[in-house]
Amino acid sequence: QITLKESGPTLVKPTQTLTLTCSFSGFSLTTNGVAVSWIRQSPGKALEWLALIYWDADKRYSPSLKSRLTITRDTSKNQVVLTMVNMDPEDTGTYFCARSRGASVGLYFHFYGMDVWGQGTTVTVS
Amino acid sequence: EIVLTQSPGTLSLSPGERATLSCRASQSVSSMYLAWYQQKPGQAPRLLIYGTSTRATGTPDRFSGSGSGTDFTLTISRLEPEDFAVYYCQQYGGSPLFTFGPGTKVDIK
Numbered sequence: 001q002i003t004l005k006e007s008g009p010t011l012v013k014p015t016q017t018l019t020l021t022c023s024f025s026g027f028s029l030t031t032n033g034v035a036v037s038w039i040r041q042s043p044g045k046a047l048e049w050l051a052l053i054y055w056d057a058d059k060r061y062s063p064s065l066k067s068r069l070t071i072t073r074d075t076s077k078n079q080v081v082l083t084m085v086n087m088d089p090e091d092t093g094t095y096f097c098a099r100s101r102g103a104s105v106g107l108y109f110h111f112y113g114m115d116v117w118g119q120g121t122t123v124t125v126s
Numbered sequence: 127e128i129v130l131t132q133s134p135g136t137l138s139l140s141p142g143e144r145a146t147l148s149c150r151a152s153q154s155v156s157s158m159y160l161a162w163y164q165q166k167p168g169q170a171p172r173l174l175i176y177g178t179s180t181r182a183t184g185t186p187d188r189f190s191g192s193g194s195g196t197d198f199t200l201t202i203s204r205l206e207p208e209d210f211a212v213y214y215c216q217q218y219g220g221s222p223l224f225t226f227g228p229g230t231k232v233d234i235k
Contacts (some may be wrong), residue, residue, distance in 0.1 A: 009160035010129065021199065037224065039224075039226075046195075046214065046226055046227070046228045046229050047163075047165075047171065047214055047216075047229075048226070049222060049225065049226065052223060052224070060223045062223075063127075063221065063222055063224045070148070082175040096170055096171075098170075098171075098216075108158065110158055110177065111158060111159050111161070111176065111177070111218045112176050112177070113161040113173040113175075113176035113182060113216075114161070114171075114173055114216075115164075115173045115176075115182060115183075117170035117171060117172070119169075119170055120170055
């Protein structure tokens with residue numbers, strides 16, 4: 001069974017740094033094509049992708065938040081950590097981690113979606 | 127930046143009716159990289175369809191996806207009570223790497 005679970009503080013003050021941990025089981029983040037993303041959702045709003053780390057340790061960030069985000073992984077602990085600096089009340093919301101899979105087929109990389117999500121963790125900035 | 131627009135914002139239908147949800151991209155999106163998710167209140171999103179039209183494991187066959195280029199559609203052939211939720215389209219591979227649409231809420235008429 002594949003599971004992901006987010007953990008971290010529920011309340012942070014403005015200007016502080018947020019550190020969230022995604023602990024997962026049932027898959028390896030070193031398997032070709034696998035990635036873990038962080039996505040957030042402000043109350044009553046749509047989903048916003050934040051960052052991703054691939055099986056080969058390559059990282060991608062949302063351009064609008066890149067200066068504030070760092071994503072890392074600990075393959076021995078099966079964890080992915082997201083750090084967001086200089087927190088603002090606008091960053092209040094639910095933060096999800098999710099696994100995605102893909103595969104290189106010929107010249108193309110096929111994306112098979114974010115197929116397993118954590119339950120989310122709520123962060124309030126105040 | 128690829129922006130996804132979904133319409134309508136809210137779709138009010140009765141169980142048994144057909145639902146047609148639209149997702150329009152500001153730039154062409156490869157059909158390999160368009161996915162749909164369902165989210166119910168208090169829950170994480172659930173992958174329904176990837177690659178425009180491939181149903182994810184466990185997705186009932188009343189859900190179907192179609193489209194190409196900048197116009198994509200999610201169709202629910204006959205709404206079941208558990209289908210009333212918010213649906214998001216998502217693109218992969220553009221800039222930013224992922225974007226989600228604003229969502230379409232399907233509620234009970």
